[in-house]
Amino acid sequence: MLPTPTRANAAQTPERVEARKRTRAALSLAKKENLAGYLFLLPWFVGLLVFTLGPIASSLYLSFTNYNLLGSPQWIGLSNYLAMVQDVQWLHAVKATLIYVVLSVPLKLAFALLVAVLLNRGLRGLGLYRAIYYVPSLLGGSVAIALLWQQIFDTDGLINRVLNAIGIHVNTSWISNPDTALYTLVILAVWQFGSPMLIFLAGLKQIPQEYYEAAATDGAGWARRFFAITLPMLTPLIFFNLILQMVGAFQAFTPAFIVSNGTGGPLDSTLFYTLYIYQRGFGDLEMGYASALAWVLLLAVGTFSVIAFLTSRYWVFYQDDRK
Amino acid sequence: MSKELYTRRQAMRLGLGGLGGLALLDLAACGGQAASGASTETLQLSFWGNASRNKLTRNAIQAFQQKHSNLVINSWYVDFTTYFNKLNTQIAGGSAPDLIQMDMSYLAAFDKQHLLLDLTSYISDNTIDMSNFDQGMMKSSEDNGVPYGISLGGNYECLAYDTNLVQQAGVGAPAASMTWEEFGAYVGKLSHALAAQKIAGIVDASGYMDLFEIWVRQRGKELWTPDGKINFTVDDAASWFSYWSGLRNSGACVSAEVQASVTGSGAATSLLTKGKAVFDITHSNQFVGFQALTKHTLALQQVPGGPGPGLFLKPSMLLSISASSKHAKEAAQFINFLINDPMGIRAIGLDRGVPGKPASQTVLQSTFTATDKTVLAYFNAITSGGQVTGKTVLDPPGAGKVMKALSAVAQQVGFKKLSETAGAQAFVQQTQQALL
Numbered sequence: 001m002l003p004t005p006t007r008a009n010a011a012q013t014p015e016r017v018e019a020r021k022r023t024r025a026a027l028s029l030a031k032k033e034n035l036a037g038y039l040f041l042l043p044w045f046v047g048l049l050v051f052t053l054g055p056i057a058s059s060l061y062l063s064f065t066n067y068n069l070l071g072s073p074q075w076i077g078l079s080n081y082l083a084m085v086q087d088v089q090w091l092h093a094v095k096a097t098l099i100y101v102v103l104s105v106p107l108k109l110a111f112a113l114l115v116a117v118l119l120n121r122g123l124r125g126l127g128l129y130r131a132i133y134y135v136p137s138l139l140g141g142s143v144a145i146a147l148l149w150q151q152i153f154d155t156d157g158l159i160n161r162v163l164n165a166i167g168i169h170v171n172t173s174w175i176s177n178p179d180t181a182l183y184t185l186v187i188l189a190v191w192q193f194g195s196p197m198l199i200f201l202a203g204l205k206q207i208p209q210e211y212y213e214a215a216a217t218d219g220a221g222w223a224r225r226f227f228a229i230t231l232p233m234l235t236p237l238i239f240f241n242l243i244l245q246m247v248g249a250f251q252a253f254t255p256a257f258i259v260s261n262g263t264g265g266p267l268d269s270t271l272f273y274t275l276y277i278y279q280r281g282f283g284d285l286e287m288g289y290a291s292a293l294a295w296v297l298l299l300a301v302g303t304f305s306v307i308a309f310l311t312s313r314y315w316v317f318y319q320d321d322r323k
Numbered sequence: 324m325s326k327e328l329y330t331r332r333q334a335m336r337l338g339l340g341g342l343g344g345l346a347l348l349d350l351a352a353c354g355g356q357a358a359s360g361a362s363t364e365t366l367q368l369s370f371w372g373n374a375s376r377n378k379l380t381r382n383a384i385q386a387f388q389q390k391h392s393n394l395v396i397n398s399w400y401v402d403f404t405t406y407f408n409k410l411n412t413q414i415a416g417g418s419a420p421d422l423i424q425m426d427m428s429y430l431a432a433f434d435k436q437h438l439l440l441d442l443t444s445y446i447s448d449n450t451i452d453m454s455n456f457d458q459g460m461m462k463s464s465e466d467n468g469v470p471y472g473i474s475l476g477g478n479y480e481c482l483a484y485d486t487n488l489v490q491q492a493g494v495g496a497p498a499a500s501m502t503w504e505e506f507g508a509y510v511g512k513l514s515h516a517l518a519a520q521k522i523a524g525i526v527d528a529s530g531y532m533d534l535f536e537i538w539v540r541q542r543g544k545e546l547w548t549p550d551g552k553i554n555f556t557v558d559d560a561a562s563w564f565s566y567w568s569g570l571r572n573s574g575a576c577v578s579a580e581v582q583a584s585v586t587g588s589g590a591a592t593s594l595l596t597k598g599k600a601v602f603d604i605t606h607s608n609q610f611v612g613f614q615a616l617t618k619h620t621l622a623l624q625q626v627p628g629g630p631g632p633g634l635f636l637k638p639s640m641l642l643s644i645s646a647s648s649k650h651a652k653e654a655a656q657f658i659n660f661l662i663n664d665p666m667g668i669r670a671i672g673l674d675r676g677v678p679g680k681p682a683s684q685t686v687l688q689s690t691f692t693a694t695d696k697t698v699l700a701y702f703n704a705i706t707s708g709g710q711v712t713g714k715t716v717l718d719p720p721g722a723g724k725v726m727k728a729l730s731a732v733a734q735q736v737g738f739k740k741l742s743e744t745a746g747a748q749a750f751v752q753q754t755q756q757a758l759l
Binding site for chain 1: 402404405407408412415436438521579580581582583584586587727734735738740
């Protein structure tokens with residue numbers, strides 16, 4: 001950021017400065033640069049219009065129609081939205097998704113923070129640990145992990161074997177029992193704590209060491225330092241991760257899709273909202289209804305995000321607030 | 324050394340040149356039939372199945388391509404459970420596969436959307452030679468008298484069981500034909516004998532549409548009326564759910580929870596091949612696939628008998644041509660290759676069912692394995708036995724949805740969220756809705 005002394009200073013002859021001022025006024029370099037910038041953005045912008053905004057707009061239109069993908073859509077007004085209220089499966093999907101979001105997001109953030117704090121102790125080979133703990137996030141959506149999950153939580157899977165070994169005899173298959181199947185997916189989500197952990201780790205490194213030293217001098221213990229310094233200083237990142245993970249959890253699809261082979265079973269217990277959209281849209285070819293479902297999801301995610309932003313002023317602590 | 328490296332500009336030029344070349348190739352490909360003999364046509368085939376079927380299918384495609392050097396057939400396959408979702412998505416995207424493996428439960432639905440090609444003209448001009456093809460199989464795969472697909476084989480619903488486990492249980496081999504009650508008692512004995520190993524006599528098949536259909540047909544009626552309405556009653560469904568609840572409560576079949584772990588279809592996810600049940604329900608053509616996945620020796624058993632005959636020859640896996648295919652003629656040639664050319668017949672074997680032409684069976688004779696012979700013996704025994712009655716009514720367009728509804732309701736009954744009667748009412752109501 002500092003000007004390099006030799007060249008820059010050499011350039012500061014009066015004529016040069018004058019010349020530059022003139023150019024700036026005449027050609028408006030800034031505008032020119034903007035123009036070039038927009039030009040470079042153009043391909044992205046076309047993509048945004050054609051592949052994102054266009055489909056979003058057409059899905060809004062389709063949500064008011066009866067559309068089977070193959071014929072042409074017929075306008076049916078609000079019928080799709082009204083049908084949802086009587087749709088038992090929709091209620092199952094809402095319930096499963098809400099439970100998933102409410103449980104998985106806080107647990108995942110807490111776990112990510114815990115690991116980040118543990119890793120932030122000047123460990124040797126930190127890069128390696130970071131990479132290792134990040135791996136689950138990369139693998140989480142893969143078929144292999146879903147199969148692994150089935151093995152772990154099956155009747156004679158790892159969990160039950162461990163429980164049996166310590167004398168607790170369980171004969172249930174966690175993944176095909178409708179009362180527990182959803183929680184195995186929550187655990188899967190918590191296990192993928194990699195990306196919030198990395199963000200927390202970066203945040204922890206930003207906290208000035210002096211605070212801890214001062215607190216230690218005053219006799220503050222480990223817990224006190226964590227709750228009085230670490231946690232408040234991290235709130236902006238907690239907030240950031242919260243929003244990110246919440247939106248992600250609402251949109252979760254792959255784990256349920258693979259673990260239940262697209263059925264959302266047993267008994268709709270893992271019928272995530274997006275999975276239900278997929279089933280209705282592509283399984284039953286009711287793209288109008290599926291679009292309406294998607295818009296309700298969008299509104300729900302929006303509402304939750306707004307609530308999070310509104311409450312943030314009461315618990316998120318920014319350093320520049322102190323002025 | 325330095326000669327092997329490119330400057331940025333050279334690399335750029337190469338890249339651009341390559342792209343340009345590709346674009347030209349694409350253009351050439353679009354030229355289609357007008358282009359010279361050197362150009363190739365690319366067709367796509369979609370089917371459901373497993374890796375072993377894929378291998379057989381690829382072999383057939385390879386043999387076909389050797390004879391038609393200007394044709395390339397690409398293919399994709401997934402498990403039956405997700406097949407139609409994927410296919411629908413692709414069709415909605417405007418690029419239907421040229422060759423579509425089709426199931427009878429979806430044929431009418433696809434025809435209703437005009438997605439499949441009427442094959443009459445290709446059959447009459449002998450592009451697809453249907454002489455000596457089993458008439459029953461041909462007729463029962465038509466929709467409103469129009470052939471929209473050629474069946475690659477016929478099969479019967481059947482039970483497959485693990486003979487090693489039966490021996491271990493010491494209850495004696497199952498009698499050749501049993502009533503449902505006798506069969507229930509028999510699998511109950513199996514469960515009892517194998518309780519220590521947590522192996523049940525049979526899977527919970529209450530959610531299997533194909534078996535429910537036989538249950539209804541044994542009561543002297545078809546599932547559907549000729550105009551595509553529901554033809555079974557709440558009583559039919561309730562008696563079905565009650566039968567299975569009886570087996571479940573006595574431990575003769577697996578628990579609802581174990582059954583819920585089966586999320587796919589076919590041998591790979593079967594509780595039989597996983598060693599958790601002695602009996603499973605399948606189609607005779609899939610028997611080979613089951614046997615391939617276990618070291619135990621499997622055998623075939625006839626579906627239990629009811630008041631009347633209920634089995635029917637199911638034309639399995641029709642091969643249809645997309646109505647929008649630009650290569651319909653070539654696609655028809657491929658179908659013909661599979662049912663008439665010895666190379667094609669040998670390549671796919673019995674995997675998709677027993678071929679509709681007697682001559683094909685002769686071609687296959689020399690290649691039969693012991694497992695194949697078991698299947699064929701079973702097939703012929705059923706054909707000549709008294710339990711078969713031809714299917715007179717086609718599956719209506721909503722049949723695929725009804726299949727899913729039965730599986731969902733059966734699970735609710737299994738987990739005791741619904742009584743047998745309430746389940747039957749729910750199923751009938753959902754069926755009516757699906758058929759609207």
